[in-house]
Amino acid sequence: INNIILLQVxxxxxDPLSLYGADKTDxxxxxxxxxxxxxxxxxxxxxxxxxxxxxxxxxxSISNALTASQSGAPVFVSNGTVxxxxxxxxxxxxxxxxxxxxxxxxxxxxxxGEAKPLTQIGKANSQRNAxxxxxxxxxxxxxxxxxxxxETPAYRDNFIQLAEEGFYDSLMFHRIIPDFGIQTGAADTxxxxxxxIVGWKGPGYTIPAHVVDxxxxxxxxxxxxxxxxxxxxxxxxxxxxxxxxxxxxxxxxELDALEAENNIKYTTQQREVYRTIGGAPHIDxxxxxxxxxxxxLNVADRMTLLPVKGDFRPLQDIRLKSxxxxx
Numbered sequence: 346i347n348n349i350i351l352l353q354v355x356x357x358x359x360d361p362l363s364l365y366g367a368d369k370t371d372x373x374x375x376x377x378x379x380x381x382x383x384x385x386x387x388x389x390x391x392x393x394x395x396x397x398x399x400x401x402x403x404x405x406s407i408s409n410a411l412t413a414s415q416s417g418a419p420v421f422v423s424n425g426t427v428x429x430x431x432x433x434x435x436x437x438x439x440x441x442x443x444x445x446x447x448x449x450x451x452x453x454x455x456x457x458g459e460a461k462p463l464t465q466i467g468k469a470n471s472q473r474n475a476x477x478x479x480x481x482x483x484x485x486x487x488x489x490x491x492x493x494x495x496e497t498p499a500y501r502d503n504f505i506q507l508a509e510e511g512f513y514d515s516l517m518f519h520r521i522i523p524d525f526g527i528q529t530g531a532a533d534t535x536x537x538x539x540x541x542i543v544g545w546k547g548p549g550y551t552i553p554a555h556v557v558d559x560x561x562x563x564x565x566x567x568x569x570x571x572x573x574x575x576x577x578x579x580x581x582x583x584x585x586x587x588x589x590x591x592x593x594x595x596x597x598x599e600l601d602a603l604e605a606e607n608n609i610k611y612t613t614q615q616r617e618v619y620r621t622i623g624g625a626p627h628i629d630x631x632x633x634x635x636x637x638x639x640x641x642l643n644v645a646d647r648m649t650l651l652p653v654k655g656d657f658r659p660l661q662d663i664r665l666k667s668x669x670x671x672x
Contacts, residue, residue, distance in 0.1 A: 484663065488644070521649055523649050531585070551582060556631075570587070596620070
């Protein structure tokens with residue numbers, strides 16, 4: 346939320362805005378200028394040559410009432426220069442308004458170091474992440490404790506990074522499907538209205554598929570959704586969304602039919618699990634499984650009983666309040 350992405354482009358179309366040099370906002374009048382749809386001045390044209398991630402830390406609290414659509418807009422001061430970039434953030438269930446200060450941008454740009462792609466952020470913590478004991482998903486219906494598989498390290502590291510950044514805080518469980526499970530992690534659900542169509546926005550990147558033999562969609566499995574094959578030939582996973590399988594039990598006849606339909610073969614162990622415990626065998630080998638629930642699956646079961654709309658969004662908003670990583 347406090348990062349800036351530097352883009353190197355072929356041609357600059359607009360002059361940069363002047364930055365305000367003060368290190369505090371006491372007594373300074375601020376004016377938030379929102380983005381106007383359909384009348385955007387491009388900053389650059391042509392192919393993006395290089396992207397670079399700069400990690401930020403400082404924030405200015407401001408009093409202007411922002412809307413979610415104004416996040417990323419410049420915050421001006423009375424002399425016409427830029428105080429910083431507007432963001433909104435949920436603090437103790439209340440929306441707070443901040444600006445990432447201009448001086449922070451200057452410091453980040455001057456100390457930017459080497460460029461690294463979005464998908465590489467957090468890689469330095471891979472060894473630490475392998476020692477995580479468990480992760481607690483705190484929901485409106487209770488806690489769900491999960492573990493992430495070290496067999497899928499890119500998914501483990503990505504999930505932990507997003508959790509520690511607060512990305513998942515206050516997102517909705519936007520899809521609830523009986524006999525399958527619950528899904529959350531879409532960024533467009535944080536401030537969604539009751540009639541909004543949600544579930545299409547992630548963190549800005551996808552992750553290569555990583556289907557591991559022996560990791561399958563048993564009851565309690567955690568997997569990563571993705572776009573359909575006709576729009577996603579490489580079957581890359583969404584960068585932030587995940588589902589928890591509650592599932593149902595399957596007969597041998599049903600498993601035989603799924604094997605023929607999907608051209609896969611279930612092991613003896615998988616068949617026993619799907620017959621006696623349940624799961625979602627119809628999506629095995631098509632989606633990445635990267636974790637499982639170790640306690641609190643009954644919380645997900647309760648959610649699957651709730652009434653939903655035609656797009657499987659619950660009539661009642663249910664939130665993933667926060668995610669705690671336990672080392």
